[in-house]
Amino acid sequence: MIDDVSPSLSRPQRRLLRRIYNGRTTPIMADGKPFLTYKAAKQYLLGLTPEERDAAYLEMKEQGQ
Template identity: 60%
Template sequence: MTNDQDNGLSRPQRRLLKRLYNARAIPVIADGRPFLTYKDAVRHLLSLATDQRDAAYAEMKAHARDKAR
């Protein structure tokens, strides 16, 4: 996936997602769906409208944070 395809996400969002999904063994749940790879997560986020995208991104971020504890 190139940066041209990631235009719907900001650079900090892409960087955080790459860190969240780096060598992940337990999927992150967002919108009731499990995501194990960065590419799957970005593909899903880019398929959503902006408001829904922001909500799903926040859900991924919160889920990863909660599971890290």
């Protein structure tokens, strides 16, 4: 699946995002926006600069655990 091959997100980042968004019924907020699916979160993260991406990823990670 080509969707999983992203040079911007590392493999551990993709795995963690998949784990926290798997079967989620309540959205995770990052930068004031709700994300309910892995695909939506990944698409948002890839649209950010590397610094913004790291900050948003950490915010998602904290809320997902």
